[in-house]
Amino acid sequence: MKWVGVIFQQGAVERRKGVQDRKGSFPVGVQGRGLGVHGKDQLAPVAGLFGRRAGLGGGWDGAAGLHDQRPRAAALVPTRNSRREIPGAGRADAIFPPPMPLESPYCRPSARTRSTSAKIGVVGYEHRRWVLSLLWGYRSARVLIACAELGVFEAIGNSAVPADELARRTGTEVAALTRLLNAAVALGLLERRPEGYANGPAALACLAWESDFYLGNLARREGVFYRRWARLTDAVRQGTRPPENVQDEPDPAWIRGFELALYDLARTSAPAVVNALRPFIPPNRPVRVIDVGGGHGAYSIALALRHPNLEAVVFDLPRVTEVAAELIERSGVAGRVRVRAGDFKVDALGNAEFDLALLFGVLVAEDEAEINRLLRKAFAALRPGGVVAVREPFLDEDRSGPLDAVLFDLHMLVSTDLGRAHTASEVRAWLETAGFGGAELVEAAGPEAVRLVVARRPA
Numbered sequence: 001m002k003w004v005g006v007i008f009q010q011g012a013v014e015r016r017k018g019v020q021d022r023k024g025s026f027p028v029g030v031q032g033r034g035l036g037v038h039g040k041d042q043l044a045p046v047a048g049l050f051g052r053r054a055g056l057g058g059g060w061d062g063a064a065g066l067h068d069q070r071p072r073a074a075a076l077v078p079t080r081n082s083r084r085e086i087p088g089a090g091r092a093d094a095i096f097p098p099p100m101p102l103e104s105p106y107c108r109p110s111a112r113t114r115s116t117s118a119k120i121g122v123v124g125y126e127h128r129r130w131v132l133s134l135l136w137g138y139r140s141a142r143v144l145i146a147c148a149e150l151g152v153f154e155a156i157g158n159s160a161v162p163a164d165e166l167a168r169r170t171g172t173e174v175a176a177l178t179r180l181l182n183a184a185v186a187l188g189l190l191e192r193r194p195e196g197y198a199n200g201p202a203a204l205a206c207l208a209w210e211s212d213f214y215l216g217n218l219a220r221r222e223g224v225f226y227r228r229w230a231r232l233t234d235a236v237r238q239g240t241r242p243p244e245n246v247q248d249e250p251d252p253a254w255i256r257g258f259e260l261a262l263y264d265l266a267r268t269s270a271p272a273v274v275n276a277l278r279p280f281i282p283p284n285r286p287v288r289v290i291d292v293g294g295g296h297g298a299y300s301i302a303l304a305l306r307h308p309n310l311e312a313v314v315f316d317l318p319r320v321t322e323v324a325a326e327l328i329e330r331s332g333v334a335g336r337v338r339v340r341a342g343d344f345k346v347d348a349l350g351n352a353e354f355d356l357a358l359l360f361g362v363l364v365a366e367d368e369a370e371i372n373r374l375l376r377k378a379f380a381a382l383r384p385g386g387v388v389a390v391r392e393p394f395l396d397e398d399r400s401g402p403l404d405a406v407l408f409d410l411h412m413l414v415s416t417d418l419g420r421a422h423t424a425s426e427v428r429a430w431l432e433t434a435g436f437g438g439a440e441l442v443e444a445a446g447p448e449a450v451r452l453v454v455a456r457r458p459a
Contacts, residue, residue: 436456
């Protein structure tokens with residue numbers, strides 16, 4: 001039996017023999033095209049499906065853990081006929097042997113495998129590629145995080161820089177840095193030029209310097225979250241976050257970095273949030289907003305920039321409001337957006353003095369009892385007819401989607417003692433219990449979709 005690597009294009013099944021890797025470890029090798037079944041320079045005995053570089057032909061790269069999840073008609077199909085025509089298939093671009101002897105139980109096809117159609121083989125190997133992409137996805141993320149932590153993108157800037165000069169600028173060992181840079185090239189983050197390494201388009205837009213789409217602070221902060229997620233198994237066994245996941249938080253630098261990371265995310269979604277809230281902000285009279293646990297203040301800043309009749313208060317812990325005050329000053333709306341230091345678990349928010357209360361990413365860190373107390377405080381702070389808006393990644397009613405919300409729910413498990421994601425119906429019920437009426441889910445489409453649960457204090 002021979003193993004045929006099939007990429008469904010046009011034509012008949014072809015074989016290529018005698019192509020060895022550099023070490024000569026296989027009698028038969030391949031040159032991958034389209035899906036990148038193997039790279040030109042290496043054969044992968046474990047995965048058997050490595051592309052030469054990330055995104056080659058829109059395909060999949062095991063080394064970087066990338067996977068194009070669109071269905072693709074590609075498979076490795078066992079066949080006894082070296083030129084067997086496969087129904088519904090085109091031609092095979094490559095053929096290679098199994099990575100271990102056929103007598104191995106891991107390689108020997110079962111009776112069921114031998115009798116299955118090519119279609120079943122296609123499905124099986126699509127599943128295999130998908131599972132491998134999940135298993136190795138962390139490698140790609142870690143390359144990006146390491147580059148951000150070392151300041152690679154900023155050190156390169158808008159030019160091309162040789163590896164030895166980058167090593168000097170980043171305080172790294174040149175040979176190891178070169179390996180990291182090459183991985184970043186394979187991922188499309190960097191480009192290789194004769195004069196050195198340069199930032200690719202995505203890095204220039206999001207990682208090299210401060211801009212509307214800058215994500216450098218977030219990428220660096222993800223390094224901490226990466227370590228927390230490494231303890232997910234422990235958190236599931238214990239039912240709460242491991243003690244090691246708290247060790248960064250007392251450091252004042254942690255708070256600043258955390259808020260700047262959230263600001264990276266918020267500044268591009270803030271315009272969509274402002275659009276979603278527009279029906280609830282009267283244009284013809286002064287409007288006062290309290291941004292509870294508002295952190296960086298990006299949403300209050302965006303509201304003030306859009307509505308000249310609006311003033312906002314960002315209410316958060318003292319060390320957080322220091323960061324918010326800096327960002328507010330930079331935004332040019334310091335005259336209408338100010339900070340108030342306090343603790344919403346202890347302090348009152350106000351007494352019928354605000355028209356809009358924002359609770360963005362706040363309820364997810366609290367248990368139900370604290371949520372109910374906070375919502376009652378928000379109710380008291382609003383004038384009759386005032387509006388409360390809650391934003392978080394809402395789970396579907398069966399709690400198994402959408403993916404970003406489900407993963408965020410796990411993030412709360414490894415990062416907080418009591419936090420979790422909620423469904424929109426849960427939040428609506430809590431608002432009604434606190435005295436609010438007309439709770440509804442408001443959705444705004446756009447480059448970054450926004451979902452809010454909005455309710456009113458009865459007039």
